[in-house]
Amino acid sequence: MAEVIKVENLVKKYKEIVALEHLTLSVNEGEIFGLLGPNGSGKSTAINCILSLLKYDKGDIKVFGKKMEPKSYDLKRLIGVVPQEVAVYEDLTVQENVDFFCGLYIKDKETRKKYVDEAIKFVELDDFRKFKPKKLSGGLKRRLNIACGIAHKPKLIFFDEPTVAVDPQSRNKILDNIEELQRMGCTIVYTSHYMEEVERLATRLAIIDKGQVIASGTVDELKKMIKKNELITIEVPGVAEEVIEKIEAMKNIFSVDYKESTLKVEAGEGKHNVVDIINLLQDNGYKMQKIFSVQPTLNDVFLELTGKELRDE
Amino acid sequence: MFLNSVKLLVRRKQAIFWAAIFPLVLMVLFYFCFGSINEQENCIDARKIAVSIEGDSMYEKNFKELLTTLNDQYKNGESDLDLDVTYCDSDKFKELFDKEEIEAAYKVTDGKIEILLPARYKSATGMIVRQIADTYHVKYSIIEDAISKDPTKIMEIADKVQENVSYIEVDEASSGKDPYFWYFISTVVMGIMFNYMAGIYIVNNLRANASYEGMRIALSPESKFKLIACNFFAALLVNSLISMGHLAIIEFVFGKSVFAKPGLIIVAVVLSNAFSISLGIILAFFFKGNVETKVNKSLGIIMVMEFLSGEFIADIPGTIEKYCPILNRVLPSTVIKMIFYRLTTWDEVGDLYINFAKLAVAVVIMLVVSAMLLRSESYESV
Ligand SMILES: Nc1ncnc2c1ncn2[C@@H]1O[C@H](COP(=O)(O)OP(=O)(O)OP(=O)(O)O)[C@@H](O)[C@H]1O
Ligand SMILES: [Mg+2]
Numbered sequence: 001m002a003e004v005i006k007v008e009n010l011v012k013k014y015k016e017i018v019a020l021e022h023l024t025l026s027v028n029e030g031e032i033f034g035l036l037g038p039n040g041s042g043k044s045t046a047i048n049c050i051l052s053l054l055k056y057d058k059g060d061i062k063v064f065g066k067k068m069e070p071k072s073y074d075l076k077r078l079i080g081v082v083p084q085e086v087a088v089y090e091d092l093t094v095q096e097n098v099d100f101f102c103g104l105y106i107k108d109k110e111t112r113k114k115y116v117d118e119a120i121k122f123v124e125l126d127d128f129r130k131f132k133p134k135k136l137s138g139g140l141k142r143r144l145n146i147a148c149g150i151a152h153k154p155k156l157i158f159f160d161e162p163t164v165a166v167d168p169q170s171r172n173k174i175l176d177n178i179e180e181l182q183r184m185g186c187t188i189v190y191t192s193h194y195m196e197e198v199e200r201l202a203t204r205l206a207i208i209d210k211g212q213v214i215a216s217g218t219v220d221e222l223k224k225m226i227k228k229n230e231l232i233t234i235e236v237p238g239v240a241e242e243v244i245e246k247i248e249a250m251k252n253i254f255s256v257d258y259k260e261s262t263l264k265v266e267a268g269e270g271k272h273n274v275v276d277i278i279n280l281l282q283d284n285g286y287k288m289q290k291i292f293s294v295q296p297t298l299n300d301v302f303l304e305l306t307g308k309e310l311r312d313e
Numbered sequence: 314m315f316l317n318s319v320k321l322l323v324r325r326k327q328a329i330f331w332a333a334i335f336p337l338v339l340m341v342l343f344y345f346c347f348g349s350i351n352e353q354e355n356c357i358d359a360r361k362i363a364v365s366i367e368g369d370s371m372y373e374k375n376f377k378e379l380l381t382t383l384n385d386q387y388k389n390g391e392s393d394l395d396l397d398v399t400y401c402d403s404d405k406f407k408e409l410f411d412k413e414e415i416e417a418a419y420k421v422t423d424g425k426i427e428i429l430l431p432a433r434y435k436s437a438t439g440m441i442v443r444q445i446a447d448t449y450h451v452k453y454s455i456i457e458d459a460i461s462k463d464p465t466k467i468m469e470i471a472d473k474v475q476e477n478v479s480y481i482e483v484d485e486a487s488s489g490k491d492p493y494f495w496y497f498i499s500t501v502v503m504g505i506m507f508n509y510m511a512g513i514y515i516v517n518n519l520r521a522n523a524s525y526e527g528m529r530i531a532l533s534p535e536s537k538f539k540l541i542a543c544n545f546f547a548a549l550l551v552n553s554l555i556s557m558g559h560l561a562i563i564e565f566v567f568g569k570s571v572f573a574k575p576g577l578i579i580v581a582v583v584l585s586n587a588f589s590i591s592l593g594i595i596l597a598f599f600f601k602g603n604v605e606t607k608v609n610k611s612l613g614i615i616m617v618m619e620f621l622s623g624e625f626i627a628d629i630p631g632t633i634e635k636y637c638p639i640l641n642r643v644l645p646s647t648v649i650k651m652i653f654y655r656l657t658t659w660d661e662v663g664d665l666y667i668n669f670a671k672l673a674v675a676v677v678i679m680l681v682v683s684a685m686l687l688r689s690e691s692y693e694s695v
Contacts, residue, residue: 051532053521073534081532087525091324092317100317104533148529 002029003065004156004187005050010059012045012211019045020056020211027189027204032182034202035191036298042211043191044084047158050189051081063156077105080154084161086145088133095120095129098147105152119151123177139170146177157181159190163197175201195298207302214305223296226304230267230296232274235289236281237261243284247277318547321518328510333555336504337562343496344567359397360438363409363418366400370423372453375460375467377421379449382471392475394441417442426450436628444477494569498653499624501559505585506615506646510608511548512593517604518544519687523597524604537687545590545680552586553579571657577665578656584672585649591679592645598686615646622646648672 005027012020019042027033035043048054050061052068061068063075088097098116106112120126123143133141142162150157159178163171178201182188192198198205199219206216215222223229239258247263248256252270256263267273274293281288302308323329364380366373377400386392399415409415410431416438420427426446430439452470453460460466517523519540521531530540560571560578572578596611621644623629630647633640641647648668655665 053528053531070531076532076534079532081529083525083528085525087529089321089526091321096317096320101529101533103317104530104535 003027004029004063005033005189006060006062007046007050008060010046010049010056010061012042012049012054012056012059018211020049020059023059023208023211023213025206025213025216027187029187030182030185031203032178032188032190032201034198034205035189035208036193036195036198036202036205036302037191037208038193041193041208043193043208044160045211046208047081047160047189047191051079051158077152078155080149080152080157082146082149082157082159082162084164086133086141088141088144088148090133093130093132094125094136094144094147097133097144098151101148102151115151115153119147122150122180123147124173139166139173142166142170142174143177146174150181154186156187157189159188161192162190163192163194171197195302199298205298207298207305209302209306215301219298222298222301224269226296226301229269230273231294232263232265232267232277232292233294234263234265234277234281234291235261236263236286239263239281239286240284243280243286246280250276250280315543315547318544319551322511322514322548322551325511325514328508328514329555331507331510332504332552333558335507336500336559339500339503340497340559340562340567343500359395360417360441361397361399361415362442363399363401363406363415365403365406365418365420367403367420367422371457371461372424373421375453375464376419376426376449378464378467379445379470379474382467383445383474386471386475394475394478419446437631440628440631441478445474448474448477494657495654497563497567497569498571498657499622499650501556501563502585502622502646502650502653503619503624504559505552505556505582505649506589506619508548508552508586508589509593509596509611509615511552512545512590512595513597513604513607513611514593515541515544515548515590516594516597516683516687517607538684541594541680541684541687545587545594548590549583549587552590553583556582556586574656580669581649581652581656584669584676585652587676588645588649588672591676591683594683595679598683618644618646622650643671645672645675 003026005025007023007025010020010023011018023042023046025033025035035046037043045054049056049059050063050068052061052070052072063072064078066072066075068075089100092100095116098119099112102112102116102119106115120129123146125140125143125147128136128140133144136144146159146162162178163174166174175197178188178190190198190201202219204216204218205222206213207222208214215225217225238261244256244258244263247253247265252268252273254266254268256265258264265273265277274291278288278291364377366377380396380398383392383394383396384398387395399409401409403418403420406415406418406420406429409418410429416431416434418429419442420429426449428442428446430442449470452473456466456469517527519527519530519537521528557579560582563569564571593611596614597607600607600610602610619625621629621633621640623631624646630641633644648671652665652668652672655663655668
């Protein structure tokens with residue numbers, strides 16, 4: 001698979017603040033690459049460096065196999081960007097905005113008209129063509145922001161936190177759009193600090209913190225990296241001390257906690273942890289009321305790797 | 314893209330307000346406040362001066378002689394300085410002032426000239442009477458001996474007076490035609506100067522570290538030269554049309570003729586707008602901060618220029634002419650005003666083309682410099 005983006009040892013300082021510290025990552029053709037990290041971890045900075053919008057101190061950046069520079073107009077033509085902030089003209093209508101930004105790439109009037117139309121339909125802003133951005137709700141503005149970034153049909157698209165401050169319905173719509181774009185053959189770089197979004201979308205991802213990649217791979221690969229794999233909760237009254245000890249003795253089990261008729265077990269990787277515990281309890285004649293098992297989230301991955309929560313608000 | 318740039322500019326209400334509506338409001342207000350005065354007071358007549366000669370020393374006699382010589386020169390068409398001199402006793406000054414029969418008075422005693430002006434005097438008249446007295450006083454003490462032998466030496470003083478008052482005359486000759494006409498013209502020029510705002514917005518739109526839209530533009534494969542040119546010409550079109558509108562209003566609503574030389578007026582409008590827009594462009598690169606800060610800081614500069622060009626105190630250019638004449642030749646707002654004065658009032662071409670050239674050169678330099686600056690497209694931070 002072709003590498004669309006390759007970043008090696010990227011260092012970027014804002015005066016004394018080190019925003020990126022030897023960041024290394026690569027993005028393959030056709031994938032949705034998630035860049036997951038808390039606020040201020042350097043996601044936007046990384047994207048802006050890749051786009052050669054920012055000067056950087058050290059490192060090597062290649063896009064489509066070529067060195068990216070401010071005047072790499074041939075590369076810029078292939079790239080679409082949906083910036084973190086809504087970047088549209090307040091004084092132009094929805095349609096004019098999309099047309100303006102598309103016009104920076106597509107000179108042919110016929111083609112452009114078609115593309116603008118398609119982009120507006122794509123983000124479902126058809127009914128708002130004549131609206132000025134300030135009359136749009138936050139979610140609709142975000143969709144306009146997307147339309148402006150993708151109308152020229154780029155091959156590589158950067159989405160920098162496109163769902164910040166958007167209600168769940170609009171958010172879903174945006175995520176659907178991104179998946180649709182991938183199906184259409186685009187390569188996508190998606191940054192977010194919402195782990196479920198990345199979990200849902202990303203083919204592969206990198207978790208970054210303080211300007212460094214602390215882990216990367218597919219979602220499953222990342223989850224496998226951590227020891228605690230599964231949290232099993234069973235409501236079962238009156239379990240005897242010796243049975244609990246037996247569970248603790250089972251292989252793959254890290255900890256067992258029994259309080260107020262609720263048994264909480266942290267288990268490592270293993271296919272039949274739940275079945276094994278249920279069997280043991282049944283053999284001892286206990287009646288179980290509720291059983292559930294929670295798979296680890298990317299938050300757990302982050303927690304284990306950095307010792308802090310990846311805030312998800 | 315050109316069309317979109319035009320649309321953007323037209324919809325930018327703040328800039329449009331300053332460029333189009335504000336000068337118009339001033340003109341209308343002015344018209345209603347002073348429109349009536351306007352009708353009574355037209356041309357500059359001769360400057361009416363009363364002179365009282367208290368004794369018969371040479372100093373006093375020769376002053377009288379100087380005034381006569383100046384009058385002769387005017388009659389022979391050798392100068393523009395028209396004095397209407399009444400000789401009378403100084404006791405009568407007050408009465409004459411009250412009846413507005415004189416604008417200034419000299420009380421000449423041996424070796425001393427006292428100038429009397431009413432509380433509200435025409436600034437140019439004030440300057441002229443002072444110049445005459447000063448020149449006479451200084452020059453006379455130098456050639457006192459010579460003059461006693463050769464009375465025609467008085468011509469020397471007269472010539473010196475002519476030289477010293479000529480710029481005041483020029484300035485006044487124009488406003489003299491219609492003192493309130495200038496107000497309209499300089500309001501149009503002020504509107505043009507306010508168009509620097511368009512320049513600031515242009516840069517703001519194009520620079521990635523100034524606006525999010527600019528970031529999008531920086532990321533696109535569009536040529537930065539083309540973008541700056543497109544935006545510049547869009548602004549030039551819009552703002553020139555606004556200025557032409559102002560002039561048309563002066564012509565057709567207020568009834569002052571401004572389109573005597575229509576072709577040159579268009580050149581003047583386009584060039585001076587080009588100047589103010591490119592000034593805004595360069596200032597936007599020069600000042601740090603967000604758009605508002607840039608607009609405000611630049612407004613300061615524009616206001617200083619306007620002040621120096623006599624927008625608020627009409628005497629300023631005359632004073633500058635005395636102490637630092639070069640400033641009047643290079644100060645943009647003064648240069649632009651001179652262009653419009655030439656085109657609307659004076660018949661001779663004078664320095665018109667030189668002033669056109671000055672503006673054109675300034676525009677080209679400012680645009681080239683800003684295009685170069687915009688090409689350094691990679692930013693420390695955005
Ligand atoms: N223009 C700037 N000047 C100085 N420091 C900056 C600038 N932009 C970002 N930083 C710093 O660089 C670090 C990385 O910022 P960046 O915006 O890349 O983070 P992010 O991951 O995009 O965060 P967020 O989720 O809030 O968008 C932060 O510590 C931030 O304070
Ligand atoms: Mg960010």
